Amino acid sequence: MVKAIEVENFSYKYPDGTIALNGVTLDVEYGERLALIGPNGAGKSTLLLAITGFVRGTGRVVIDGMGITNGNLKKVRSRIGCCLENPEDQLFMPTLFDDVAFGPLNMGLDSQQVKQRVNLALAEVGLAGMAERAPHHLSAGQKRAAAIATVLSMSPKIITLDEPDGSLDPRNRDNLVKLLAGLSQTLVIATCNMDFAAAVSDKAAVIDGGRVIAAGPAEQIMSDSKLMTSHGLEVPRKFINGYSAA
C-alpha cells in the first residue's frame, strides 16, 4: 500500500564530511501528523530537506508513491509543500497576494483559478482581506500563517514545517496549533518544543545524531521520560501524570 512518505536507509553527509543523516528509515501514512523531535543539530531539518528533495544522499525517499529523481522533482514538489524555518525566506514577493499566488502560477493555473486559490488559502490561515499587505508589514504570527498559506494554495497532499513555533508568543503559538489542527493534509513538523509537538501531532519520531531513535504514537514516545531525557528532550506537560492544563 502506498504511503505518504517512505524513507528507507537514507544517509547524507555535508560537504565537509559531517554525517547529518545516518541510515534513516521512517514511514508516514496519509493523514498522519508526525512530529520530528530531537535536540539541536540532530538532523531534523536535514531530514525535511531530504523529504522535499533539496538534499540527495544514499538510500530511498518516496513521496506519494514517487521516488525522488531529478526528472520528477517538480511533480513531487506539487504534492509536498515545505514551510522553511524562517518565514522571511518563504515570503519573498512584494505583497501577500503575489507570494501566495507564486506556487499556483508555477503550476500553470489560469489567473481566475489562482485568485480563487489565493483567497481560499488566506481565509484558511485567517488572513482574509490582507492580500495587498507587504510581508514586512505583518506580525511574526501573521508571517508564519502567511508562509503556510503560500503552501496551502498549491493544495499539496503533504506539508513539512521546520520549527513553525519558533519566535512565536503563546497566543500566536495557540493560533498556530488551531490552524494546524484544521488542516487535512499529512503533516511533518520538526520542532524542539515538546508541548507544541504534543499539541499538533499524533505520531512522533525521536531523532538524534542523524538517526531515528524511536518512532510511534505521540503519547507513547513523548511520555517515555527515560527516552526523552536521554536525548536532551523533556516530557511535554500534557503527558506528565497528574498534570492538568487547568
Next chain:
Amino acid sequence: MHHAYIDKFAYQDSPIHRLDARVKFVITVVFTAVVISLPRTTVSILFCYAVGPFVVLVMGGIPLRFVLKHILYVSPFVLVLALTSPWYDRTAATIIFGPWIWHTTVGWMRCWSILGKFVVTMLALIALISTTRFANLLAGLQQLGVPRLLVIQMGFLYRYIFLLIDSAHHILRARAARSAGGVAFGRGAKFAAAMVGSLFVRSIDTAEHINSAMQARGFDGNWRTINRLQVRVVDYVFVAIAVSFILGLYLFVKPLLG
C-alpha cells in the same frame, strides 16, 4: 522591524493613491524630464512647476514635514554641486520675479536653478513613492516594458532591504553593548569591515533559502505574475490635467517669465 517609514504613506487611501501606478510613473518621468530640461538660469518658473507635485502631495495626505525631511536626507549631494556654481561663472545677471528685481551673477542663478530643480523633482518623486504601493509600481514598470530581470531585482531589493537594515542595526547594537567608553578609530574600522562581511554572508545565506522556497513552489526560471492593474476614466482625466499643466507652463508661462 522599526523602519517601515520608507513606504508608510503608500498604504493610505486617497484619489491620488487610487490612480494607476503606470499613469503616475509616466507623468512623473515626463514632469522630471521637462523640469530638468529648463534653461540653467531659469529660476522663477520652478516655483510654478512646484505647484503640481505640491497639490498631489496635499491631495494624497502626505505630511509636508515628511517630504522636507526626505529632501534634506539627499540634499548634501546636490548642495556640493550647486554651491560650486557661483565660483565658475561670475557674469552679472538680473532676476525679475513679479515686482521684485535682484542683481546677481549667472553662477548664483545656476546654483538656485540646480537647487530649485532638485527640490521640484524630489517633490514629484516623493509624491510618486508615497502614493503608490511599491508592488503596484513594480507591476506597472513590468507592464511598461522595463526588463523583467530588473523588475525582479528591484522587488527583491525592496523586500529584503528592511531585513538587511535590521541585521545591521542588531550588529551595531551588539557592538554598542560591549564598547563602553567608545572604540578607537582603528578598531572601529576593523569592526566595520567585519560587519560588512557578516552582512554579506547572511545575504548569501538568505538568497540560498529564498532559492529553496522558490523551487519548493515549482519555480523553473520563468517568472509568472498576474496583472491586476487597470486604467480607468479617472486616470485619463489625471493625465489630461497633468499634461496641460506641464505643457501649459512650458509653452505659455515660461516665455512670460523669461
